[in-house]
Amino acid sequence: MPDRTPTLTAPRAGSVSGKLRAMVWLIVLPTLLLSVIAGMAVFHTERRAAVAAATETAEALSLVTDRELAVRTALLQALSVSPSLAEGRLAQFHKEAARLVAGSPSTIVLTTQDGRQLLNTRVAWGQPLPPAEAFPGRVDTRRRLMVSNLHVSPVDRRPSFAVRVPVSVAGEAMFLGLGSPVGEMQQIFRQQPLPEGWLGVVLDGQGIVVARTREPERRVGQRASPDMLDALARADRGVVDLRTLDGEPVFTAFSRAPDSGWVVLIGLSQAELAKSAWAAFAMMLALSLVFIVLALVLARRMSRAIAEPLRRLRKDAIRLGGGGTLEEVRSGIDEIDIVQRALAVASRERASSEQRLREEVDAAVAQTRNAQQTVLRSQKLEALGRLTGGIAHDFNNLLQTMTTGLQLARRLSSDPRADSALEACQRATSRAAQLTRQLLAFGRQQVGHETVIDLRRQLPELMALASGAVGSAVEVALAIDETLWPVRTDPVQLELAVLNLALNARDAMQGRGTLTVSARNRVLAEGDPVGLAPELQPGEYVAIAVRDTGDGMTQEQMERAFEPFFTTKPVGQGTGLGLAQVYALARSAGGTAGIVSKIGLGTEVTLWLPRSHGRMEEAASPVPADRAAERRHAGTVLLVEDEPSVRELTAQALEERGFTVKTAPTADHALDQLRAGLAADVVLTDIVMPGARSGVDLVRTLKVLKPTLPVVLASGHPVRIEEAPNVPLVPKPYDIDGLAAVLAEAMNPTRSPADLTPGER
Structure with missing residues (x-):
């Protein structure tokens, strides 16, 4: 042909x-x-x-x-x-x-x-x-x-x-x-x-x-x-x-x-x-x-490279159309050969890709389910926190009235039998105040003192205390990064949280086993998988983990572990507020807490605390309580308190300790008295009050009108002390002797207790 x-x-x-x-x-x-x-x-x-x-x-x-x-x-x-x-x-x-x-x-x-x-x-x-x-x-x-x-x-x-x-x-x-x-x-x-x-x-x-x-x-x-x-x-x-x-x-x-x-x-x-x-x-x-x-140069070269293989392809097509036999020859264009081989490879890869896709979808669904459960658990804890915090705030004002009234009654009572009864009542109010503080801590509404903490120094001291608390049959191990970052939180609440975890671990191991406490630096980037704390934002954190070798917890127990009043202990052996306080501490510091446990393999609870770049402070030495109780004071105190019972009893108690007390129900009344010529030596004010000004607003106003007049804040409400820095804060319910010492210190900030005159003691 x-x-x-x-x-x-x-x-x-x-x-x-x-x-x-x-x-x-x-x-x-x-x-x-x-x-x-x-x-x-x-x-x-x-x-x-x-x-x-x-x-x-x-x-x-x-x-x-x-x-x-x-x-x-x-x-x-x-x-x-x-x-x-x-x-x-x-x-x-x-x-x-x-x-x-x-x-x-x-x-x-x-x-x-x-x-x-x-x-x-x-x-x-x-x-x-x-x-x-x-x-x-x-x-x-x-x-x-x-x-x-x-x-x-x-x-x-x-x-x-x-x-x-x-x-x-x-x-x-x-x-x-x-x-x-x-x-x-x-x-x-x-x-x-x-x-x-x-x-x-x-x-x-x-x-x-x-x-x-x-x-x-x-x-x-x-x-x-x-x-x-x-x-x-x-x-x-x-x-x-x-x-x-x-x-x-x-x-x-x-x-x-x-x-x-x-x-x-x-x-x-x-x-x-x-x-x-x-x-x-x-x-x-x-x-x-x-x-x-x-583009023109490349197009010319591409046209030349494509034209000749296409001519040969046209000849092969005409020969095939004429009934000729085609031999397998290389076209000279790698793309054509690659396409022929790629089709088979693509089919195999497609099947493999579909299998991988199914596995990834299953993993994504499982991860999404876990994230939803975590969010629901976090929302439930937040709702419980707001509820318990509101109840605890109202109880604080009631406890303040009872505490002050009992202290006045003990000072005025001459009957030993009444003293015994009043002492029992005072112990009961102290226990109620402790429970209230734990409720406020869970609701992240506790008014405390946050400071920058060096965990490399504090954790070893704390573990020495924990070792004595858990008993000699429990082996305690501590692992800390040499370059561990500082964190900013309430040191008292942090010590309480670690001790709670150590005591829970001891109970889970039935008093015998290994307790391991570790503190590591962790940097979380966007998209990092963090099973213990999926809700954390990217950033730098210190992870404090407490691990035991106990019996472990079920999935249901882990999901409810941080709820207030939930406990696996027998009735009368626990309040159920320990882990709730741990969770509240971590959340108030800007982090979170997570728990991982398997039946028979033990439990690990981790606190995630954000890294702090602030300067670490030295803790001040407290004044002995017995010396504070014996001290007599002098000076005029302007007491600003909206609760009538708290205002009347606190004024009477401070007058018993030598102060002259003037009272005002709101910050506006207090300012009117000061403008009218009231010569006060110190102002004691609640933070949350009715009227146009709060206690913090009163502090700011007095900084302008009377910059030399000292002010002490008192509150049982969840208000951050950072709103009024460098101002002493006394949380409700407060002890009258301790309050008197704080007022005296505010009036004489440069004098030590040894410098006080006999009339002030």
């Missing part, structure tokens, strides 16, 4: 090679056009982005300007409550104001309604005062801040600005002002540096330059260009095309501060902006051309 294969010479339009070349050109030409369009888009996008960034920067700096002026206004408002100012004792107030601005270039001025100065911290008291020039015209009452425009200080003749607030002096309305040199406003640009090439300007309400990033000494005090003033008269913010005071054409974004009426300008050089945009366009176009050339 004659060969009907046509002779192939030059590529025709209908050939594979011709179609490949046409396809390449169809791709290249639109790509080139799109590159030009993209380059132009990049050009305009760069310019719009720069203008948008300048606009956002201007608005942000206008708010920063308001903040700088508001800080000065807030300083004046704080100073305006001075009693010496309200009573007209201006000589005393001059000293107070001078101390406030000592070491700074600012000036505090008191002026009358007509602008006459009565006081100036730059001028000694009693010396003649220059006339006030900061506010020559009317103040814009629409603005929240009363701010002057740029003016020359009458004392040092420097360009300055001022803020003022209205005050009442001996019943007469006046103004208290704070003047500062304009150099103080330059810190806006030092704190918020602008990109290179940007110009930043701050204008006052009349369009006068107050601060500038370029040549501030030369331009401060000049008025903005007429075009800029026209734009400011039309709108409070926008973008205009004009020239700077230096004559440079710029795009200027401006924004007026809402509270002061001052304006911030951000100028972008048109030449620099065009240069950067054209550079971006040129780079985009050059890269596009490079990629197009490479």
Whole structure:
């Protein structure tokens, strides 16, 4: 049979090679056009982005300007409550104001309604005062801040600005002002540096330059260009095309501060902006051309490599169509041979992949089920925690009344039989207080003292105590990383948690076996499988594990182990709050607790505590209880307590110990008494009270009004002491003798017990 294969010479339009070349050109030409369009888009996008960034920067700096002026206004408002100012004792107030601005270039001025100065911290008291020039015209009452425009200080003749607030002096309305040199406003640009090439300007309400990033000494005090003033008269913010005071054409974004009426300008050089945009366009176009050339070269080579094997394939197809026999020959194109072999490999891999997929799906379903069970268990524990915490809080106030009443009754009783009964009642209230603390701990509502702990030092000391508690038949082993990280938590609660775990392990081993305590550094990354604590967030943790060789626990027991009042011990041998306290400690520190156990192989409980980067503190030595009980005290205590029974009994008990006690039911009443002239030596206040202020709010207010008056906080409610740092805290129910010692220490923080006079003991 004659060969009907046509002779192939030059590529025709209908050939594979011709179609490949046409396809390449169809791709290249639109790509080139799109590159030009993209380059132009990049050009305009760069310019719009720069203008948008300048606009956002201007608005942000206008708010920063308001903040700088508001800080000065807030300083004046704080100073305006001075009693010496309200009573007209201006000589005393001059000293107070001078101390406030000592070491700074600012000036505090008191002026009358007509602008006459009565006081100036730059001028000694009693010396003649220059006339006030900061506010020559009317103040814009629409603005929240009363701010002057740029003016020359009458004392040092420097360009300055001022803020003022209205005050009442001996019943007469006046103004208290704070003047500062304009150099103080330059810190806006030092704190918020602008990109290179940007110009930043701050204008006052009349369009006068107050601060500038370029040549501030030369331009401060000049008025903005007429075009800029026209734009400011039309709108409070926008973008205009004009020239700077230096004559440079710029795009200027401006924004007026809402509270002061001052304006911030951000100028972008048109030449620099065009240069950067054209550079971006040129780079985009050059890269596009490079990629197009490479695509053409690669397409030509690919067309040549594909055309010849396709010709041979066409000949084989014609021969097969003509009834010829085909021999197995290599085509010379590895891809064709690889495809033939890959089909069989793919079928085998597909079956294998389906099997692996089924296994992975089963594992994922099991993992999801475990995660759901963990979440449900965590939610159930959280709900129980909130319930028990709320109940315990209410009991704390009741126990405080009972504890204080029993202590008063014992001091007033002369009958030995009554003493015995009262002592029994007091032991019962102490036991109830302990149970309440455990309930609060489970609800993560215990008010405690958290500190940074070095476990390398504390755990060995604690294990020495635990060894004696578990008995000599239990072998105790301790394994700690040499570079163990510190953690931040309540040290007392941590010791109680580890001791609870050690005692539970002893009971599980029936007093005989091996107890292993380990502490390791663990770093959890995103996606790390943590079977013990799947709800932990990625981060650095210290894992404290307590493992025993006891009988182990069932799955149901593990799921309920951290629930309050759940116990596997016989009735009367456990409260069921031990593991609940362990879980609460870990959760309050930002970690969690997990448990793993198998029947016959023992149990391991792990506390996950976040690593702390804080500084470790030294524990203070407590004052002996017997010496505290014998001590007599003196001084006036302002007791702020909303519970009438607690307030009355606590006041009576403190008076029995030598204090003079004044009471107030709320923080607002306490402030009214202090403003009325009550001379208190220390304030004892509850944290959660009705009214506009809490105990923490009272602390903050007294820090301003009476910074030298000590305050002691007391609470049975779950409030973090970090809200009022450096303030002593006495948790309810408190012991009266211990409370008296804390009050005495607050009044005399630098005196030791040995320094007290006989009348104070």
